[in-house]
Amino acid sequence: MAIEIRRALTRKDILTFIKFPYQLYKNHPQWVPPLLIEQKDLVDIKKNPFYKHSEAEFFLAYKNGEVVGRIAAILNHNHNQFHNENIGFFGFFESVNDKEVSSRLFETVEKWAIKKGLDEIRGPVNPSTNDSCGILIEGFDKPPCVMMPYNYDYYPELCESYGFEKAKDLYSYYISQEMLTPKVMERLEKGVELVLKRRNAKIRQVDLKNFDEEVKKVKEVYNNAWSKNWGFVPLTDDEINHIAKGLKQIVVPEIALFAEVNDKPIGFSLSIPDINQALKHLNGRLFPFGIFKLIRYMKKITMIRVLIMGLIHEYRFSGIDAAFYYYTIKNGIALGYTAAELGWVLEDNEPMKRVAENLGSTPYKKYRIYTKKLK
Numbered sequence: 001m002a003i004e005i006r007r008a009l010t011r012k013d014i015l016t017f018i019k020f021p022y023q024l025y026k027n028h029p030q031w032v033p034p035l036l037i038e039q040k041d042l043v044d045i046k047k048n049p050f051y052k053h054s055e056a057e058f059f060l061a062y063k064n065g066e067v068v069g070r071i072a073a074i075l076n077h078n079h080n081q082f083h084n085e086n087i088g089f090f091g092f093f094e095s096v097n098d099k100e101v102s103s104r105l106f107e108t109v110e111k112w113a114i115k116k117g118l119d120e121i122r123g124p125v126n127p128s129t130n131d132s133c134g135i136l137i138e139g140f141d142k143p144p145c146v147m148m149p150y151n152y153d154y155y156p157e158l159c160e161s162y163g164f165e166k167a168k169d170l171y172s173y174y175i176s177q178e179m180l181t182p183k184v185m186e187r188l189e190k191g192v193e194l195v196l197k198r199r200n201a202k203i204r205q206v207d208l209k210n211f212d213e214e215v216k217k218v219k220e221v222y223n224n225a226w227s228k229n230w231g232f233v234p235l236t237d238d239e240i241n242h243i244a245k246g247l248k249q250i251v252v253p254e255i256a257l258f259a260e261v262n263d264k265p266i267g268f269s270l271s272i273p274d275i276n277q278a279l280k281h282l283n284g285r286l287f288p289f290g291i292f293k294l295i296r297y298m299k300k301i302t303m304i305r306v307l308i309m310g311l312i313h314e315y316r317f318s319g320i321d322a323a324f325y326y327y328t329i330k331n332g333i334a335l336g337y338t339a340a341e342l343g344w345v346l347e348d349n350e351p352m353k354r355v356a357e358n359l360g361s362t363p364y365k366k367y368r369i370y371t372k373k374l375k
Contacts, residue, residue: 003068003104008058014043017058020070021094022284030143031150032276033284038246042126043072043092049238050127053078058092059108061101069095071105073112074127079233088113090123091133094151095158102158106372114374122167122371124149129231130239134170134344134367135159142365145305145341146274148172149367156368164370168230171353171363172343177333179360185329188359192326195319199261203323206256208248215244217258217265225267225310230346231369250275254331255304259311259320267311269324271332271340274303304332306342309352317351325355 008017018039025031043058045051054076061069074089090109095102113121125133132149137156144150196202206214223234235243250272259267278297282290309324332340344367345352 002063003101004062005104005108006060006062008060008070013060014040014058016067017060017070017092018043020060020067023067024094024096025150030140032143032280033282035279035282035286036284037286039284041246042131048127049236049242052238053236054127056091056127057112059105061095061105063098063101068098069093069101069105071109072127073109074123074125075113075116075118076125076128076233078236079128082233085120086118087120087122088116088118089125089127090121091126093124093135093155095155097152097154097158099158099161103162106159106162106164110372110374118374120371120373122369125369128233130233130235130243134369137169137366137368138363139172139365143280144276145172145303145343146272146276146279147305147307148341148343148365159370162372164372167369167371169347170344170367170369171347172341172365172367173345173356173361174339174341174364175329175356175359175361176339180329180333184359185326188322188326188329191319192323196323199315199318199320201259201261201266201315201318201320201323203327204258204260205253206251206258208251208253211244211248214258215240218244218268221258221265221268221310221312222308224312225316226308228313229349247272252304252335254335255328257324257327259315259323261315266315267309267320267324269306269309269328271304271306271328273298273301273337274305274341275301277301277303302337303339303341304328304337306340321351321355325359 008014022033041048056072056074058072060067070092071090072092074091076089080086095105109121132147134149135155136149136151140153219240226232255271257269258265278294278301281293281297309321311320342356
């Protein structure tokens with residue numbers, strides 16, 4: 001029977017779009033069901049501030065009356081304005097292992113982009129590079145860390161068989177307490193002391209009692225520190241506030257750090273507990289009993305994810321990033337965490353890669369952003 005592509009227009013369609021991965025990965029040993037409420041937020045064009053400046057349409061693939069795939073066509077106006085590009089994106093891509101299905105989904109986005117007069121499509125981004133993005137291409141035997149994607153190992157072939165090519169690879173590094181020998185930590189501590197003294201800088205924890213003021217300081221740093229990174233898109237005030245609101249409940253002050261010079265923020269590092277270790281027990285639902293499971297399993301989390309870490313341009317090569325690593329490691333161990341994922345890191349971000357590798361780490365997962373020129 002022919003494959004039918006339908007645009008998700010109704011609330012029922014959108015719910016079907018959201019729930020498809022829960023069906024596709026049911027009983028998969030590595031996939032972690034994200035919270036349904038968070039997935040709804042990502043595609044809510046009325047409530048998610050991303051859609052105030054950008055647009056998207058959502059599509060479902062049907063075969064024999066069953067949903068077999070999904071995809072979103074995305075036009076990020078802020079990306080195109082910031083990078084002086086004329087491209088579209090695809091996101092939220094999921095498919096059964098059937099090239100006919102995936103090709104029809106990609107073709108739908110391609111036609112959509114051509115109709116918009118765009119020159120290229122890139123992805124997946126869900127819905128932007130400020131959210132989860134990329135296709136997992138290495139590391140299928142490990143579960144995803146919090147706010148990172150997971151997919152079947154046939155996904156790269158589905159993309160490449162349609163004509164997508166690599167745009168950029170993203171690395172995730174694994175660091176365990178066992179790697180951090182006393183000698184490594186002693187060397188790191190001495191280097192950090194020298195750097196902070198030379199730069200007249202200090203590292204401090206986020207003050208949750210003044211959360212709104214702290215978020216303003218993050219804004220000061222973020223759009224400066226990350227502006228030269230490939231694929232970066234400046235966050236609007238509404239987007240930063242929206243993200244901060246979502247993260248507030250899981251922020252641990254001891255691993256959420258500012259770097260300051262003369263009390264002015266010049267860098268920020270945010271690590272968060274890998275709540276996926278708890279979410280895997282909830283099947284995406286907080287209620288009626290998921291919330292109690294979450295509370296119980298949150299106490300058993302052993303890993304953190306270094307979500308973001310950056311310094312404003314003036315201090316980018318100052319070595320202060322090593323101080324972020326040192327205090328995140330030191331405080332994290334004191335809190336009982338035994339491992340961390342650093343990622344994602346751009347494949348050509350040599351300073352960040354160098355720091356991770358100096359700690360004895362190597363990439364243990366790789367993700368790929370794909371691109372395809374439009375004729």
